[in-house]
Amino acid sequence: MSTQILTLDSHKAGTPPGDLAIWFFIFAELLAFGIFFLAYAFARANNVELFNESQQHLNRESGAINTVVLITSSYFVVRAVAAIREGLSRQCVYWLGAAIGLGGVFLVIKLFEFHAKFSAGISLSTNTFYMFYLSLTIFHFMHVILGMVILAAVMLKAHQGGYTAEHHTGVETGASYWHMVDLLWIILFPLVYVIR
Amino acid sequence: MSQAFTKSMARNIFFGGSAFFFLLLVALTFDTMQVLPKRDHRENITPAVERGKMVWEKNNCIGCHTLLGEGAYYAPELGNVYARRGGGEFIKAWIKSRPAEGTPGNRRQMPQFNLTDQELDDMVAFLKWTGEINTAKWPPNIEG
Amino acid sequence: MQYQSQAVAKPYFIAAIGLFVGQILFGLIMGLQYVMGDFLFPAIPFNVARMVHTNLLIVWLLFGFMGAAYYMIPEESETELFSPKLALLTFWVFLVAGALTIVGYLTVPYATLAKFTFNDLWPTMGREFLEQPLVTKVGIVLVALSMLFNLTMTVLKGRKTSISIVLLMGLWGLAVFFLFSFYNPSNLVLDKYFWWWTVHLWVEGVWELILGSLLAFVLIKVTGVDREIIEKWLYMIIAMVLITGIIGMGHHYYWIGTPEYWQWFGSVFSALEPIPFFMMTVFAFNMVNRRRREHPNKAAVLWALGTGVMAFLGAGVWGFLHTLAPVNFYTHGTQITAAHGHMAFYGAYAMVVMTIISYAMPMLRGRAANSEKSQVLEMWSFWLMTVAMVFITLFLTAAGILQVWLQRVSTEPLGFMAAQDQVTLFYWLREISGVIFLIGLVLYIISFFVKGETKEAA
Amino acid sequence: MHNIENQRSQFIRPCTRVWLGLLALTSVTYGIGRMELGGTQIVMLVLIITFIKGEMVAGFFMGLRNTSLLWRAIMASWLVIVGGGIAIAYLVGLK
Numbered sequence: 001m002s003t004q005i006l007t008l009d010s011h012k013a014g015t016p017p018g019d020l021a022i023w024f025f026i027f028a029e030l031l032a033f034g035i036f037f038l039a040y041a042f043a044r045a046n047n048v049e050l051f052n053e054s055q056q057h058l059n060r061e062s063g064a065i066n067t068v069v070l071i072t073s074s075y076f077v078v079r080a081v082a083a084i085r086e087g088l089s090r091q092c093v094y095w096l097g098a099a100i101g102l103g104g105v106f107l108v109i110k111l112f113e114f115h116a117k118f119s120a121g122i123s124l125s126t127n128t129f130y131m132f133y134l135s136l137t138i139f140h141f142m143h144v145i146l147g148m149v150i151l152a153a154v155m156l157k158a159h160q161g162g163y164t165a166e167h168h169t170g171v172e173t174g175a176s177y178w179h180m181v182d183l184l185w186i187i188l189f190p191l192v193y194v195i196r
Numbered sequence: 197m198s199q200a201f202t203k204s205m206a207r208n209i210f211f212g213g214s215a216f217f218f219l220l221l222v223a224l225t226f227d228t229m230q231v232l233p234k235r236d237h238r239e240n241i242t243p244a245v246e247r248g249k250m251v252w253e254k255n256n257c258i259g260c261h262t263l264l265g266e267g268a269y270y271a272p273e274l275g276n277v278y279a280r281r282g283g284g285e286f287i288k289a290w291i292k293s294r295p296a297e298g299t300p301g302n303r304r305q306m307p308q309f310n311l312t313d314q315e316l317d318d319m320v321a322f323l324k325w326t327g328e329i330n331t332a333k334w335p336p337n338i339e340g
Numbered sequence: 341m342q343y344q345s346q347a348v349a350k351p352y353f354i355a356a357i358g359l360f361v362g363q364i365l366f367g368l369i370m371g372l373q374y375v376m377g378d379f380l381f382p383a384i385p386f387n388v389a390r391m392v393h394t395n396l397l398i399v400w401l402l403f404g405f406m407g408a409a410y411y412m413i414p415e416e417s418e419t420e421l422f423s424p425k426l427a428l429l430t431f432w433v434f435l436v437a438g439a440l441t442i443v444g445y446l447t448v449p450y451a452t453l454a455k456f457t458f459n460d461l462w463p464t465m466g467r468e469f470l471e472q473p474l475v476t477k478v479g480i481v482l483v484a485l486s487m488l489f490n491l492t493m494t495v496l497k498g499r500k501t502s503i504s505i506v507l508l509m510g511l512w513g514l515a516v517f518f519l520f521s522f523y524n525p526s527n528l529v530l531d532k533y534f535w536w537w538t539v540h541l542w543v544e545g546v547w548e549l550i551l552g553s554l555l556a557f558v559l560i561k562v563t564g565v566d567r568e569i570i571e572k573w574l575y576m577i578i579a580m581v582l583i584t585g586i587i588g589m590g591h592h593y594y595w596i597g598t599p600e601y602w603q604w605f606g607s608v609f610s611a612l613e614p615i616p617f618f619m620m621t622v623f624a625f626n627m628v629n630r631r632r633r634e635h636p637n638k639a640a641v642l643w644a645l646g647t648g649v650m651a652f653l654g655a656g657v658w659g660f661l662h663t664l665a666p667v668n669f670y671t672h673g674t675q676i677t678a679a680h681g682h683m684a685f686y687g688a689y690a691m692v693v694m695t696i697i698s699y700a701m702p703m704l705r706g707r708a709a710n711s712e713k714s715q716v717l718e719m720w721s722f723w724l725m726t727v728a729m730v731f732i733t734l735f736l737t738a739a740g741i742l743q744v745w746l747q748r749v750s751t752e753p754l755g756f757m758a759a760q761d762q763v764t765l766f767y768w769l770r771e772i773s774g775v776i777f778l779i780g781l782v783l784y785i786i787s788f789f790v791k792g793e794t795k796e797a798a
Numbered sequence: 799m800h801n802i803e804n805q806r807s808q809f810i811r812p813c814t815r816v817w818l819g820l821l822a823l824t825s826v827t828y829g830i831g832r833m834e835l836g837g838t839q840i841v842m843l844v845l846i847i848t849f850i851k852g853e854m855v856a857g858f859f860m861g862l863r864n865t866s867l868l869w870r871a872i873m874a875s876w877l878v879i880v881g882g883g884i885a886i887a888y889l890v891g892l893k
Contacts, residue, residue, distance in 0.1 A: 014865055014866035014869075015200055015865060015866070015869070016860065016861060016862055016865050016869055017860070017861040019200070019201060019202055019205040020200045020201035021201050021202065021205040021206045021209055021572070021575075021576060022205060022209065024209075024576055024580075025209045025213065025579070027872065027876075028580060028583060028584075028612070028615070030876050031612060031615075031876075032583075032584075032608060032609065032612060034876060034879065034880045035608045035611060035612075036604075036608050037880050037883075037884065038880065038883040038884070038887070039604055039607070039608060041883060041884040041886075041887030041888065042883075042887045042890070043604075044887065044888075044891055045887045045888070045890040045891035046891070048891045048892075052836075056834075060828070060831050060832065064824065064825075064827075064828040064831070067824045067827075067828075068821060068824060071817065071820045071821060071824065072817070072821075074817075074855065074859050075813065075814070075816075075817040075859070077859075078809075078810070078813045078817075078858075078859050079810070079813075082805060082806075082809055082810050082813075085805060085809075086802050086805065123227065123230070123231070124227050124231070124599065124601050125231050125599050125600070125601065131600075131601045131604065132604070135601065135604065135605070138223070139220070142216065142219070142220060146212065146216055149212075150212075169202075172861075173205065175859075176860055176861075179855055179856075179859045179860045180860070182855055182859070183852055183855045183856065183860075186820075186848060186851045186852060186855060187848055187852065187880065187881075189824075189827070190827050190831075190844045190845070190847075190848050191884060193831055194827055194828075194830060194831035194844055195836075195841050195844060195845075195884070195888065196834070196836040196841075201572065202572070203502065203568055203571055203572045203575065206572045206575035206576050206579065207502070207575045209575070209576070209579045210575045210576075210578055210579035210582070213579050213582060213583045214579070214582040214583070214586070216583075217582060217583055217586040217587055218582075218586055220586070220587060221586050221587060221589065224587075224590075224602075224605065225533075227599070228533070228593075228598055228599055228602075231599045232529060232530070232533075232597070232598070232599075235529070235597050235598070235599065236527060236528075236529040236530075236597050238527050241526060241527060245526070246526040249526055249528065249531075250460075250463055252466065253454075253459075253463060253465055253466025253467060253524075254450065254451045254454045254455075254459065254465070254466055255450060255451050255466070256387045256388075256391060256450040256465075256466050256471060257387070257466075258387075258466065258467060258468045259385075259386065259387025259388065259390045259391050259468075259471075260385075260386050260387045260390070262673040263528075264528075264532070264595060264596045264597070264673075265595055265596075265672040265673030266468060266532065266596070266673060267468055267673070268386070268387070268390050268468075269673065269674060269675055269677065269678055270370075270373075270374070270386050270387075270390070271386075271756070272755070272756035272757065273673060273756065296382065297382060298378050298381045298382055299378075300378075301377075301378070302375075302376055302377055302378065303377040303378070304373070304374075304377035304386070304757070304760075305377050305378055305381040305382070305385065305386070306385075307381075307382055307385045307387075308382075309451070325528075326528055329528070329529060329596075329597040330597060331595045331596065331597055332594065332595055332600050332603070334594070334595035334669060334672065335595075335672075335748070336669060336670060336748045336749070337748060337753050338753075339747050339748070339753045339754065339755050339756060339759075340747075340756060
């Protein structure tokens with residue numbers, strides 16, 4: 001077996017990186033979010049004025065900054081995977097730490113956004129738009145937390161030297177999940193904050 | 197070489213996923229509890245309504261009827277019966293007039309429950325209150 | 341049978357089948373009352389018959405689950421049961437309490453039963469499926485706790501497998517979520533909201549953990565496929581069950597006064613609920629196709645495959661048919677619900693209990709499998725009951741579609757009873773299918789008494 | 799250290815470029831939102847950008863571009879169905 005295959009595809013050829021089980025979970029989550037996205041889109045079709053009007057009150061800047069934050073965080077996770085593929089546990093831990101830190105930034109920005117909405121008396125029952133806005137973003141928010149927990153567990157194990165250049169499925173598994181959280185936000189942001 | 201699909205990962209997803217969605221349920225339940233007073237009009241739950249619910253339960257009405265669509269499908273929906281029958285008098289007269297030995301013919305039978313006048317009034321109060329719950333416009337029409 | 345104490349499962353299984361017969365008899369009574377309204381009136385009014393029908397179902401399934409657990413846990417843990425005596429005592433307590441409750445339902449008016457059992461002090465009765473008097477409910481909790489204590493102690497002292505852990509979690513969940521049945525606020529909306537925490541989180545939550553572990557256990561035994569593979573599948577299936585099913589509870593919160601966002605949450609997540617059932621079907625067939633041995637118990641294999649298919653059809657497909665809020669707006673509380681309920685309970689829970697009984701009973705009677713003749717009869721009963729149930733479901737679905745059309749969709753809606761009169765034909769057909777189901781059940785019981793050449797248990 | 803050099807050129811550098819590309823595309827999307835642009839053409843543009851971003855994350859970050867066609871097809875069809883559905887819903891809403 002050539003070293004190239006070992007480092008580039010430390011998984012079975014043809015299958016995605018990480019544990020296959022996480023990919024079942026990822027696709028299940030994508031399915032749930034996908035249906036939710038479509039539900040939003042078609043609910044909007046029946047209520048265009050309401051959605052367009054309410055959308056104006058969203059904080060587009062914080063949405064955009066959060067997109068940048070998550071994309072960058074995802075990139076850091078890529079670097080963490082690259083590091084462990086070279087057997088560099090310490091670098092892997094640093095990159096993961098940075099990614100988790102950015103996840104925290106995302107949460108803080110989102111909390112400010114939620115705080116502004118809640119103090120304006122907006123809740124799930126205000127109208128259909130806010131029902132979707134809050135449901136989708138809170139649901140995603142919880143996924144960010146879950147992703148951070150997973151990354152933290154991976155980081156801890158990496159810190160203890162639990163991964164090597166040959167055996168690091170755990171890092172790839174956590175990374176794949178985190179990229180999914182990123183991917184979801186990449187769709188959520190234009191859908192809820194931009195399209196009108 | 198690492199294994200592609202491990203039991204421990206499947207187990208972690210089970211525990212993590214279940215905990216995650218249970219937390220989401222708790223969060224949604226919390227919000228529901230905040231909103232409910234505006235939809236169930238609980239300020240109108242008088243002692244008569246409370247007693248009426250007891251009468252409803254003690255006679256196992258749910259064993260034949262539906263209430264807001266839940267129950268048995270043998271007899272009519274009663275969540276909107278107060279509106280359908282234009283008030284409580286019909287309801288009371290109906291319950292009172294069931295023959296103990298049944299009505300003749302091949303009809304579905306409702307037992308004679310021997311309710312007191314007080315119980316009948318309480319039952320009507322309960323059904324009236326139930327009819328005022330905001331059920332998102334269900335049922336589709338007055339027939340239930 | 342590898343451990344002496346597994347024998348305590350036998351009375352549980354026998355009681356389960358006995359109560360199953362009772363359930364079907366009362367089902368037939370109700371079915372007849374649908375078309376001949378004065379049948380057995382006023383001796384057994386419909387609401388009493390229905391209460392007996394549904395309560396017997398719950399109780400016999402619980403007997404089946406408990407028997408399965410007492411059979412499986414020692415074998416999985418590779419140790420004798422912590423206390424076989426306690427398990428037997430629990431059996432008799434549960435049986436007597438259950439029998440007394442049913443006798444109570446049938447002999448005195450429900451209101452009288454409520455009065456004598458102090459329902460006024462702590463009202464919990466008179467809610468669908470939770471009609472049991474307070475003392476019976478307490479009894480169920482005590483029985484469950486005794487079983488859980490017994491099983492948990494057994495697992496703690498022995499080998500801890502994924503199957504026994506999942507089974508225990510399912511049983512613990514069953515006990516925990518039953519506690520919501522003691523909460524009965526005078527506000528009907530709250531009452532209904534938390535009533536579902538028992539009912540939904542049972543049948544679309546923790547019971548499926550039990551279902552999964554029973555199926556996994558039997559599949560390991562009859563196919564000889566590697567435990568690692570089967571347990572991996574088990575975890576993925578039950579993960580999907582809870583991921584979709586917990587928020588899927590929203591499909592019960594459309595029209596009972598709860599906020600309208602539940603229509604979205606309920607629709608999205610319950611639309612995904614067929615996935616774990618589909619996985620279960622694929623799982624069962626996949627494992628049987630990859631089998632490493634030919635187990636002599638063909639009937640058990642058939643039941644296991646049947647569970648996979650029928651659970652998917654009944655719970656998955658028939659559930660999906662009316663789970664989306666815009667559809668459910670019209671179908672809520674009609675015969676469509678009844679159709680789904682029948683096939684889902686039979687396909688998922690009744691069949692999995694018969695799967696484990698089919699596998700374990702011969703073992704408990706000292707042989708690997710029943711005689712060829714007995715198995716053929718059992719398979720006949722499988723097909724009769726299953727096909728009959730498919731027809732019951734189809735006829736009820738037809739009745740339901742007509743009912744929805746006449747009573748709710750058409751521009752000049754008929755009243756409830758007028759609409760019911762229009763669908764009488766389907767109720768007759770349903771009743772005939774019910775009789776065939778009973779014949780299947782009788783054959784099933786006879787199959788236990790058919791003798792013939794058998795092999796000793798390995 | 800042939801393999802490490804290989805990994806840098808085949809994994810890290812492409813991903814870095816993808817990251818920069820994602821940032822650029824995000825700023826385009828944000829700019830469209832900022833100017834409160836609407837209308838069919840703009841929305842289709844936004845959706846196409848989103849699709850490209852999704853494929854970039856899936857292919858490079860998630861590593862799907864090195865997998866068999868099946869995996870890539872599943873992910874691509876998810877993106878197409880969701881994006882296409884949003885587009886259809888938008889057109890439905892124009893009426």
